[in-house]
Amino acid sequence: MPVQWSSAHCGGAWIISGYDEVAHALRDPRFSVRRAARWINSGLGLHTADSHAQLRFKRIFSRSLLFLDGRAHRRLRGILQPGFKPAQLAQLAPVISRLTDALIDDIAKDGSARKGFDFVSRFARPLPAQVIASLMGLPARGPQAFIDWAADLATFIGSPTPDTALTEAAQQAMQALCDYFAEVLQTPTQLDPHGLAVRLLEAQQQQAITQVELLAQCSTLLFAGYETTRNLLGNGLLALLRHPEQWAALQAHPQGLRNAVREMLRYDSPVQYTGRRLLDDVELHGQLLRRGELAILHIGQANHDERRFSDAGRFDISRDEGMHLSFGQGPHVCLGAALTQMEAEIAFGALMRAFPTLALGNEPPIWQPAGAYRALQGLALVF
Template sequence: MNAVLTPSVVHHERPIVSAAFLTDPYPAYRALREAGPIHWSEEFFGGAWLLSRHADVEAVLRDPRFSAQRTGGWVNDVAQERGELAGFQKLFARALLFLDGGDHARLRAVMQPAFRPDALARLRPGIERIATELLQGLEQEASFDFIEKVARPLPVRVISRILGIEGADRDEVMAWSDDLAVFIGAPDPTREQARKAQSSLLAMTRYLQDQLATRRKSAGDDLLSALLRAADGGDLRGEAELLAQCAMLLFAGHETTRNLLGNGIQALLSHPQQWQLLRQHPNRVPNAVRELLRFDSPVQYTGRRVVTDLTLHGQRLCRGDLVIALIGAANRDPARHVQPDTLDIQRADPGALSFGSGAHVCLGAALARLEAEVVLRRLLTLHPNLLFASTVPQWGSNPAYRGLVMLPVRSGQ
C-alpha cells in the first residue's frame, strides 16, 4: 500500500510496538493524540492509518464506510503460496466479527438471545458457583497466580457451559484460542503464526463438529443446539458458517474476559485506595468494572477497511486502506474523560469503547461485565486483603489483546 501523505500527517518510521509499549502503551498513545488526529504507520499489515482520539475511533466503529470485512487480504497476504491458508480463510471470513450489513445482522439475531438480560440472570448462579469454587481455599496458600487460578479457567468454563460443552478439555481450548489471539493481535502476522492459527482453528472446528453431531441426535437448550436449529431453519447458511460462529464464540467468549479480569485486579491492587474504597462500598462494583475497562482495555485496537474513497482530517483515504482504531488510546482521551490517566471507580461516566460501538459492539459485552462483577464480589468476600505477591507484573506480547501472563497475589492479614 502506497499512501500519499500530506504535510498534516505524521509518518511513523520507528516501531510503535516495543517492549515498553507492551508494558505500558499509554505514553505512546498520548504522544500520538498530541501529535495529530491521523497518522500513517507501515508497522501494521504493511501500512495503515492510525486514529487515537475518542471521537474519531467511535466514528470509525459506527460508520459503514469502514468495513470489518478485511480477512481476505489479511490471511492471504501472509500465505507463501496461493491457497495455503484456504481452509483458514473459508472459516475465518464467515465469523460474525468479520461480516457487515445484512449477513452481520442475520447472524447476530441468531446468537443474541443467549446474551440477553434474562438469559444472563439465569447464568449468574452458575458463574457464582464457579468463582467460589476457584477462589475458596486459596487463602491457605502463601501466594497464587491469579491468572492461572482464576482469570484463565473461569471464562472458558462459563462459555463452555453456555455452549453446552462442559466436558471440553479446557487446556486444549485455551491453547487453540491462544494461537488465534496471537495471529489476530499481531501488527503484521508471520506465515508461521498464520499456520498455527489455521491448525488450531481447524482442530477447534473438528471438535465442534463432533459436538454438533451429538446435538443432531439429542438437542438441548444450550447455544450449540440453538445454532444447529438456526442452521436447519436456514438462518445459518452452510456448515462453514455454522462452524465459524461456534468457533468464534468459543474463542471470543473467554479471551477478552480473561484479560479484563487480570488487568482489572492488577489496576486495583496498583491503586490500593481504590481497592479499599470498593471494600467499603461493594455496591459500586458494576461502575468499577466499567472504569476498569476504560482504564486498561483488554482490547487495545481493531481494524477496518475503507469501503469508499473519503477525506478524514484533510487526508485522502482510498478504498481498501486499512484503518487501525486505537481503542486503548481513545479510552484515555482527555477530550472525553477528565483526568483520563487516573483510576476512579466513582467516575460518573466511565463509558469506554473497549467492547466496540455501533453495529459491531461485542455480543458478549454484558456477559464479560457480569463475570468480572461476580469475581470482584467473591474476592471482596473471600480475599478482602488481597495484595501483590510480586510488584512486577508479567505482561503478554500481544499488543491488541492486552493481558497479563502471570499475576502473583496473596491474601494479606
C-alpha cells in the first residue's frame, strides 16, 4: 500500500511510499516541515530540564532552512539561492577537480592502499566537507573537525527517535560549529568575498536575517551538503562495483556519467525518508490523514515504485524513465542538488581514470544503523 498507518514508527505515523503519493506530499504545503521542537525533545528524556545549551540547540535548529515553511523559508532560500546558480557552480568546478585529484593522489601514492583501503574515510568523507567549505569561502577550507561535527549532526537528524547520547553529541557539534562561525565571521577579510558566508554576513548587516538565522544556515549548509554527497559517493560506487558490467560500460562511455549518477541516486537514495506534520486534514490515496499527525515520506521506496520505474530493483545506468525523488520536489527541493550532481560526476570520472581496475575488497561493506540516511561506514576497495 502506498499510504498506510504504522503504530510502530515514531509512536505512530503515516508511511507514504508510492512515487506519486510522495511527490504530491512534497509539493503540498499542508505537509509541514516545522517539526523541530517536538523531534528534538524526543532525545532529551522526559525528566531532563532544558539547559541553556539545549535551548540554544533548539533555537538554532528551528531557524534552519530545513525546518521552516512559508515566508520565512522563502526569505532565507532567496538569500542562499544565488550561491547555487550555474555561473557560481561553474567557478567551483575546477576547485572540486583539484580537491578530488589531491585525495586520489594520496591514495595512489600510498603503497599499502594497493592491498586495500577504505573508500569512505579516504575519499567519500573528506571531499564533500572540503567542497562545502570552499563553497562557503572559509579560510583554509575549514577545520579538520568539520567532518566529525557534520557527522554528529547528520546522525542525530537521521535518527527517527534520537536518544540522549545522540542528542548531546549533536548539541556539542552544533555549539562547536556556532563558535567557529561566530569567530570566523568577525574577520570577514579572511573569507572569500564570493563565498556564501560573506553573502550571509551581508544579509545580516542589511537586517535581512538575524544572528541566529545566520549561524543556523551556516551549520545547515555544512551537514546537509556533506551527508547527502558522501552517501551518494559511497552508495553509488558500491552499486557500480557490484555490477561490473555497468562499471565497464561507464568506463567505455564516460559521457553517460550524468545519467549514471541519477540512477545511483534512484537506486540507493542517500536520504531514505523525510518527515512532515499535517497542518490540515488531507485525503491521500483513499486514506484520511488528520491534522497534527506525522507523515513519513519514504523517498527510497518511492524511487523503487514499480508503477513508476520498470524492474525498479535493477541497477541500470542507461535507465531513462524520468526523475527520481532523492532531491525532493516542491518548495523544499534540495538547494544543492546541482552541486551534488556535479561533484559526483567529477569524482566518479576522476576515479575511473585513476583506478580503472578498482574492485571491492574481501571485507564486506559496513553500514551505519538504519535511519533517514542510507550511509556506509566503511567500504573496502583494492586496485
